[in-house]
Amino acid sequence: MSSNARFIDFKSDKQPTWCPGCGDFGTMNGIMKGLAETGNTPDETFVVAGIGCSGKIGTYMRSYALHGVHGRALPVGTGVKIARPDIEVVVAGGDGDGYSIGAGHFIHAVRRNIDLTYVVMDNRIYGLTKGQASPTSRSDFETSTTPDGPKQPPVNPLALALSAGGTFIAQSFSSNAKRHQEIVQKAIEHDGFSIVNTFSPCVTFNDVDTYDYFRDNIVDLDEADHDPTDREAAKDKILDNDKEYIGVLWEDEDATDYNTAHGVDEPMHEVPDGAPDGATDLVREFY
Amino acid sequence: MQDDLNWAIGGEAGDGIDSTGKIFAQALSRAGRHVFTSKDFASRIRGGYTAYKIRTAVDRVQSVVDRLDILIALTERTVDENMDELHDGSVIIYDGERTEFSDFEVPDGMVGLDVPLKSLAEDAGGAIMRNIVALGAVCEVADFPIENLDESLQKKFGGKGEKIVENNKEAARLGEQYVAENYETDFDFELETTDEDYVLLNADEAIGMGAIAAGCKFYAGYPITPATDVMTYLTGRIEQFGGHVVQAEDELAAINLALGAARGGARAMTATSGPGIDLMAETFGLVATSETPLVIANIMRSGPSTGMPTKQEQGDLNMMLYGGHGEIPRFVLTPTTVSECFHKTVEAFNLAEKYQMPVYISADLSMAVTEQTFKPDEFDMDAVENDRGKVVDESEISKWQDEQDRFKAHAVTADGVSPRAFPGTEGGVHMSTGLEHDELGRRTEDVDERVEQVDKRNQKVATAEEREDFDYREFGNADSDNLVISWGSNEGAMVEALDFLAEEDVDVRFISVPYVFPRPDLTDEVEAAENVVVVECNSTGQFADLIEHDTLTRVERVNKYNGVRYKADELAAEIKEVVA
Ligand SMILES: Cc1ncc(C[n+]2csc(CCOP(=O)(O)OP(=O)(O)O)c2C)c(N)n1
Ligand code: SF4
Numbered sequence: 001m002s003s004n005a006r007f008i009d010f011k012s013d014k015q016p017t018w019c020p021g022c023g024d025f026g027t028m029n030g031i032m033k034g035l036a037e038t039g040n041t042p043d044e045t046f047v048v049a050g051i052g053c054s055g056k057i058g059t060y061m062r063s064y065a066l067h068g069v070h071g072r073a074l075p076v077g078t079g080v081k082i083a084r085p086d087i088e089v090v091v092a093g094g095d096g097d098g099y100s101i102g103a104g105h106f107i108h109a110v111r112r113n114i115d116l117t118y119v120v121m122d123n124r125i126y127g128l129t130k131g132q133a134s135p136t137s138r139s140d141f142e143t144s145t146t147p148d149g150p151k152q153p154p155v156n157p158l159a160l161a162l163s164a165g166g167t168f169i170a171q172s173f174s175s176n177a178k179r180h181q182e183i184v185q186k187a188i189e190h191d192g193f194s195i196v197n198t199f200s201p202c203v204t205f206n207d208v209d210t211y212d213y214f215r216d217n218i219v220d221l222d223e224a225d226h227d228p229t230d231r232e233a234a235k236d237k238i239l240d241n242d243k244e245y246i247g248v249l250w251e252d253e254d255a256t257d258y259n260t261a262h263g264v265d266e267p268m269h270e271v272p273d274g275a276p277d278g279a280t281d282l283v284r285e286f287y
Numbered sequence: 288m289q290d291d292l293n294w295a296i297g298g299e300a301g302d303g304i305d306s307t308g309k310i311f312a313q314a315l316s317r318a319g320r321h322v323f324t325s326k327d328f329a330s331r332i333r334g335g336y337t338a339y340k341i342r343t344a345v346d347r348v349q350s351v352v353d354r355l356d357i358l359i360a361l362t363e364r365t366v367d368e369n370m371d372e373l374h375d376g377s378v379i380i381y382d383g384e385r386t387e388f389s390d391f392e393v394p395d396g397m398v399g400l401d402v403p404l405k406s407l408a409e410d411a412g413g414a415i416m417r418n419i420v421a422l423g424a425v426c427e428v429a430d431f432p433i434e435n436l437d438e439s440l441q442k443k444f445g446g447k448g449e450k451i452v453e454n455n456k457e458a459a460r461l462g463e464q465y466v467a468e469n470y471e472t473d474f475d476f477e478l479e480t481t482d483e484d485y486v487l488l489n490a491d492e493a494i495g496m497g498a499i500a501a502g503c504k505f506y507a508g509y510p511i512t513p514a515t516d517v518m519t520y521l522t523g524r525i526e527q528f529g530g531h532v533v534q535a536e537d538e539l540a541a542i543n544l545a546l547g548a549a550r551g552g553a554r555a556m557t558a559t560s561g562p563g564i565d566l567m568a569e570t571f572g573l574v575a576t577s578e579t580p581l582v583i584a585n586i587m588r589s590g591p592s593t594g595m596p597t598k599q600e601q602g603d604l605n606m607m608l609y610g611g612h613g614e615i616p617r618f619v620l621t622p623t624t625v626s627e628c629f630h631k632t633v634e635a636f637n638l639a640e641k642y643q644m645p646v647y648i649s650a651d652l653s654m655a656v657t658e659q660t661f662k663p664d665e666f667d668m669d670a671v672e673n674d675r676g677k678v679v680d681e682s683e684i685s686k687w688q689d690e691q692d693r694f695k696a697h698a699v700t701a702d703g704v705s706p707r708a709f710p711g712t713e714g715g716v717h718m719s720t721g722l723e724h725d726e727l728g729r730r731t732e733d734v735d736e737r738v739e740q741v742d743k744r745n746q747k748v749a750t751a752e753e754r755e756d757f758d759y760r761e762f763g764n765a766d767s768d769n770l771v772i773s774w775g776s777n778e779g780a781m782v783e784a785l786d787f788l789a790e791e792d793v794d795v796r797f798i799s800v801p802y803v804f805p806r807p808d809l810t811d812e813v814e815a816a817e818n819v820v821v822v823e824c825n826s827t828g829q830f831a832d833l834i835e836h837d838t839l840t841r842v843e844r845v846n847k848y849n850g851v852r853y854k855a856d857e858l859a860a861e862i863k864e865v866v867a
Contacts, residue, residue: 012718013691014729042716048547058718059729064710066550067720068543069573075507075540079547079555080710082531083505087551087710105543108536264531269552269709271502271675275668276528282496283666286486287317 005041007033012062018053023200023211026174027121028057030198031090034184035063040088048077050093050102052128054121054200057092071101074109077116078258083268085259088188089116096126099135099155106157110164113192115257119184120157120195121174123202124209131205141208158238158249161195162231167255168194169234170248173214174201179222179246186248192257199244214244221247229253288477290345292429293354296418297338297368298361300328306443307359307418308339309658311425312487313439315343316660318432319481323348323779324658325852327368328597336368345479349624349659349779350855356476357428359421362387366394373397378474380424382417400424400470407461412454419455423462431478433463486663490628490654490776491516491558493666494584495524497632498556500671503582504530505555507544509537509563512596513655514586517558538563542570542583549579550719552709554636558584561603562593564610571645572611575744577719578697578705580639580646580676582632587651589850598850599653601775604829607647608804614741616748618646619804623760623778625654626665627801633671638755641676642704642747649803651824653852654776679706684714693717695726699739703746748805757802759809767796769866770816772809772842774800774830776852777822783855784862793863806833813838818866820845824852 010032018024035045042063049058051070058065064087068076077091098106098120109118125143126132132145136157140149161169168190172183180198187194199214226247227233234250237243259265296307308324315322323342329335340355342348355372358365360381366373373379375396381388383401393399402424404417411420419440426433440455466472488496495517498506506525508518522532535541541557548555559567564585574581587603589595607619618638622631628650635646679687687695687706696717698705705726708715722730723737731737751757760778763771763785773781778799788795796816800806813819813834819842821831828844835842843865847853 043713044711046551046710047718058720062716064550064716065718066547066577067718067722068546069569069721072539072543072570075535075543076547076550078533079505079507079544079549080551081547082533082544083548083551083553083555084710104536105540108540262531263526266529267552267711268504268529268531268548271504271554271673273673275500275671276502278527279500279668279671282499282524283486283663283668286488286492287484287663 005036007036009042010035010062012060014059016056016060018056019204021203022053023123023174023202024054024057024121026177026180027119027198027200028060029177030172030174030180030184031092031119032061033181034188035088035090037181037185038188044086045088045090046080046084048073048080048089048091050097052094052097052126054092054094054127055097071097072105073097074102074105074118078109078112078114081114081116082259082264085265086267090119091116092119092121094127095120095122095124095136096134099157103135107160107164110161110166110193110195112258113165113167113255115192115259117184117187117194117196120197121200122197123200123206125202125206127202127205138208156238157195157197162235162238162250166195166250167192167252168248169238169250170194170196171246172196172198173218173246174198175211175214176246179220183246183248190251192255217244219243219245221245221249289356289475290477290479291348292344292356292476292478293340293342293352294357294425295338295340295355295369296359296361296421297327297336297365300335300337302361303418304337304339307422308341310436310439310443311422312341312658313442314435315341315478316485316487317438318435319483319485320345320478321348321485322487322658322660323350325351325653326656336364338365338368343478345481350783351852352856353854357425359418359425363391370394376475378428380421400428400466402462402465404462407465408458411458411461416455416458419458420462423459424466426459427463427466427472428474429476429478430474432480433459435480484663485660486666487658487660488625489516489656489658490625490650491586492520493625493628494558494632494648494650495520496666497629498636499525499528499530500629500668501554501633501636502673503554503556503636504528505545505548505553506530506557507533507535507541508557508559509535509541511560511563513588513652514558514560514563514584516655517584517586538566539570542567545581546570546574546579549581554640556582556584558586560586560588561590561606564603564606568611572613572615573721574645575615575617576721578643578744579719580643582635582639582646582648585647585649586655587649595850597652599651599824599852600848600850601651601824602848603649604803604825607649616644616744617804618644618751619802620646620648621775621801621803622648622650623775623799623801625657625659626661628654629666631801637674638751641674642751643676643707644747649775651776677704677706679708679712679715681713684708684712688714689727693727696728697724697740698726699743702750703743704750752805757805757807759807760799760801762797762799763795765796767794768817769793769795770812770819771795771797771822771862772800772819772834773822774803777824780853780855780858781822784859787856787859788863791863793867795862795866803830803833808837809834810838813840813842819843820862820865822853822858824848
């Protein structure tokens with residue numbers, strides 16, 4: 001694809017109301033740049049967002065967009081993509097949105113291998129509702145609703161994605177601007193479902209998983225001699241709970257996306273003025 | 288000679304009851320006879336009593352009645368279950384060789400035909416054909432030309448090879464012969480054939496067919512009785528028209544998938560039953576607030592909770608009218624017959640797009656499990672018109688942009704309807720949201736904008752009331768003092784009840800309402816009548832409440848909520864009691 005759209009064209013004139021320093025700024029910038037770099041235009045892009053601070057992304061971007069209800073962004077994005085294979089679809093939301101209320105949809109979107117890019121702004125907390133534990137919070141993370149910590153292991157979204165047959169699994173850090181953009185770009189280019197779990201620190205409610213924490217603990221796969229086409233290697237990294245890897249962990253380059261597998265490659269927005277040709281045969285079937 | 292016949296086959300679930308019933312129903316329909324089928328079934332797959340019933344006549348039949356003339360009983364229990372409907376002279380066909388029938392005694396006054404179904408089926412090539420042997424026996428009893436079965440057998444078994452078809456035809460012939468040779472054959476029935484063409488289908492199929500006719504290309508659903516047949520129907524068919532069916536992971540996904548497709552510009556739909564409607568309620572509000580056209584079919588069954596999943600009820604009216612938090616403008620269409628399900632589905636898509644709103648279309652279990660004959664021209668594809676409402680393309684987009692070239696997807700207009708731009712339309716970029724928003728679709732808590740948008744969404748309903756014809760259908764004597772009103776599927780039983788009532792000199796005006804919201808104003812009709820009765824399959828009279836609310840007049844209620852649909856004769860008796 002080629003177009004003259006620039007990063008700035010994907011920006012709306014609405015000023016984000018995110019707290020100064022929120023990781024979501026960087027995550028969003030990467031998405032906008034990734035879309036521009038891969039030759040997409042706002043007119044031919046659809047962004048679906050969930051609920052939460054992260055979910056506000058659709059408001060701050062410029063494209064066709066829907067800001068839905070909590071946890072259901074992936075089914076919406078799936079519906080858009082099946083009806084409009086000609087449109088680029090990006091779905092974005094938070095860790096609570098995607099891995100708690102929307103966890104079921106997440107697994108099934110991965111399984112379907114629908115060709116969209118899912119960026120999760122993972123701050124390991126519920127931001128918009130003011131600081132409760134999220135499914136990716138550490139088991140000893142003290143919050144207003146978990147004074148002694150959730151006392152259960154965090155969800156490992158990448159492991160869920162791998163086990164559900166994910167064909168593009170990546171992790172990113174919003175503050176590494178260049179690297180984040182590059183990972184999102186690859187995700188957009190992938191034919192099939194791409195998940196980019198992005199560390200987007202919440203500076204207001206999470207004093208554990210902070211910028212400093214990530215800076216100190218991130219291991220970039222580009223520097224770790226990782227082959228993203230090696231599923232076993234990906235599995236080992238994904239199940240390694242001691243490190244915070246970023247980069248593309250796994251990509252199945254030969255994957256067949258949903259629309260291709262189901263032969264739904266024509267846009268569905270045209271409707272004839274009357275019943276479509278051949279509809280009378282449907283009545284005849286009941287003779 | 289009796290032509291109006293009530294027939295049934297009953298046994299254990301898994302005995303092939305449904306397919307046998309369907310074969311006979313199709314044979315009758317192809318022979319130019321009217322057919323109305325019904326099913327008794329329990330919520331289990333194997334085991335448990337189940338029956339397929341057919342009422343057939345040369346004249347139109349549109350209801351069940353309390354009478355059973357010929358019964359194929361595969362188990363003794365089948366006879367017990369139907370004892371209320373069996374009468375003097377009823378014919379019971381059973382296989383006395385089976386252990387189930389070792390103690391069986393034909394009830395007094397009835398005619399028992401002991402036919403070795405299994406042995407004869409084995410003679411024809413396999414025990415599995417015993418139901419077909421029974422159908423052959425029925426042809427002899429009912430004086431119905433057996434050749435009419437052949438085409439149904441061809442349609443049912445053609446895919447399995449000619450040999451199988453021939454064996455089945457043979458099985459039927461053996462059954463016919465056995466009765467002819469072993470019993471007095473001057474039964475009192477004669478099923479005439481005619482040259483009429485009929486089609487035979489149920490409400491789910493009519494809704495599915497209506498969706499394709501309307502150009503719907505996207506369907507997402509999650510299996511639930513009795514709505515699953517909509518998905519089954521569309522699967523494999525909608526693809527021929529460029530569409531696609533998704534079996535979603537749950538109803539939350541189903542409605543959101545359909546919403547996504549609709550935002551993409553496709554005509555999209557989902558169908559479910561009560562519990563699924565509950566799950567969809569949150570997104571229902573989003574559909575309305577984001578002004579997305581969407582059609583949701585609710586094929587009602589008995590609630591609340593999982594209630595009686597295989598039983599009839601019209602208990603979701605309030606849910607469809609009021610379900611969802613906050614105030615949600617919507618349309619609720621309640622087709623009253625199977626053929627109307629087709630037309631109202633087309634209308635639902637047009638209303639959804641003209642007013643950019645969610646539209647419920649309801650049917651219920653009794654219509655969904657009933658196959659009924661219609662003249663094919665009741666499904667006239669040439670008469671279908673699709674109206675997409677205010678869709679704008681590149682050439683008109685500037686009319687709807689603000690001074691900064693931003694598209695006003697939620698522009699406040701006199702009729703309440705805003706322009707719609709599909710993704711890919713240059714200059715039409717916009718966001719929609721479930722949050723309260725301004726004309727651009729951006730979140731707002733501004734007091735004036737809030738009121739403006741709420742009024743705008745409500746205005747769409749007011750505009751539709753002005754422009755559309757939300758009318759009712761009328762039967763019986765328009766000048767009668769007795770007015771009966773019903774909504775949805777009760778029409779057929781009530782129309783037939785009029786005949787029973789006429790026989791007893793009870794004169795009735797009957798109004799059948801296919802729209803619940805917006806709905807026709809019946810104030811004049813109610814005021815003109817002395818006795819007003821509202822008939823519905825629920826316990827509280829949800830529609831009766833609406834009539835009282837609209838007309839400020841108390842009405843009588845006739846309610847049935849035991850899980851069984853109204854029968855015409857039973858309904859007539861209840862009405863008579865109230866008005867006489
Ligand atoms: C059905 C429903 N339940 C609860 C809420 C309240 N709610 C809004 S945002 C949110 C959590 C968001 O957390 P996350 O997805 O991690 O996003 P963040 O705000 O951290 O970016 C919740 C519970 C809601 N909007 N809808
Ligand atoms: S509360 Fe946290 S997640 Fe929300 S905007 Fe502020 S920093 Fe970002």
